Amino acid sequence: MTKNVKWTFCNVKFEKAKKKESTEKQTEDDNTKQLIREEDEKLSLNLKIDTFKKPTVAPIKNVLSTAGSDRMSMISKSSSRKSEKRKISALEEIIQQETKKKNYMRKDYWLLENIVVKVTTKTLGLEYLGKKGIVLKVIDKYGCMVKLFDPKVKLKLDQNHVETVIPNVGGRVIVVNGMHVGREAEIIKIDSDNFCVDIKLKSGPAIGKIITRLPFEDICKQHIAES
Numbered sequence: 001m002t003k004n005v006k007w008t009f010c011n012v013k014f015e016k017a018k019k020k021e022s023t024e025k026q027t028e029d030d031n032t033k034q035l036i037r038e039e040d041e042k043l044s045l046n047l048k049i050d051t052f053k054k055p056t057v058a059p060i061k062n063v064l065s066t067a068g069s070d071r072m073s074m075i076s077k078s079s080s081r082k083s084e085k086r087k088i089s090a091l092e093e094i095i096q097q098e099t100k101k102k103n104y105m106r107k108d109y110w111l112l113e114n115i116v117v118k119v120t121t122k123t124l125g126l127e128y129l130g131k132k133g134i135v136l137k138v139i140d141k142y143g144c145m146v147k148l149f150d151p152k153v154k155l156k157l158d159q160n161h162v163e164t165v166i167p168n169v170g171g172r173v174i175v176v177n178g179m180h181v182g183r184e185a186e187i188i189k190i191d192s193d194n195f196c197v198d199i200k201l202k203s204g205p206a207i208g209k210i211i212t213r214l215p216f217e218d219i220c221k222q223h224i225a226e227s
Contacts, residue, residue, distance in 0.1 A: 109141040110176040111159050116221040117146060121161035128155065132165060134223045164220035166190070166197065173199065173219040180204065180211065184222060 112135065119131045133148035139156070146162065147154050167173065169190060175183045180201060188210065189198035196213045 116165045117162040167221045172222040177218045
């Protein structure tokens with residue numbers, strides 16, 4: 001009996017193993033079938049693909065054009081400044097030349113005949129101080145013989161003992177120093193605050209020319225004899 005029980009147990013164990021093998025084979029066949037497709041059947045793959053937007057590119061500023069424009073503007077301004085500077089320099093050069101010419105023409109003596117001067121020295125006595133007279137003669141450039149109007153006397157004086165006389169507007173004068181020395185002129189303006197006058201030349205090559213801001217010491221009243 002024990003033999004029969006043992007045999008029966010073995011059969012049961014065999015049947016279970018056989019059944020398990022059958023089950024595993026069935027599963028394998030099912031998986032294989034899933035991978036087999038008909039010849040004409042198409043294989044579809046449903047892939048989820050994200051749609052990318054094309055990046056927006058901001059318009060590029062024309063740097064070269066802008067830079068060129070700025071540079072041209074700078075060059076134009078620079079040229080304008082240089083041109084203005086040249087104009088100023090040219091004007092300054094003319095002024096300097098005129099100044100040099102005037103300085104070259106200026107002398108340390110100024111006495112001329114036929115001008116009216118005023119006595120400024122006290123060495124001859126107070127009776128002559130402030131008196132006016134006509135220069136009759138120039139002596140060695142720096143001295144002169146003066147005939148006073150009142151009293152009617154003649155005095156020999158140094159140029160440091162007399163000064164120029166400035167008439168009113170419209171009065172006639174003689175230029176005693178500078179470029180137009182010796183030329184007759186007419187006073188058209190007097191600036192007492194700055195001790196200068198504007199004159200209009202009445203003789204010489206530049207007749208009619210107006211000279212401005214001429215110092216008092218560069219002109220003197222012209223003596224005009226009574227007819």
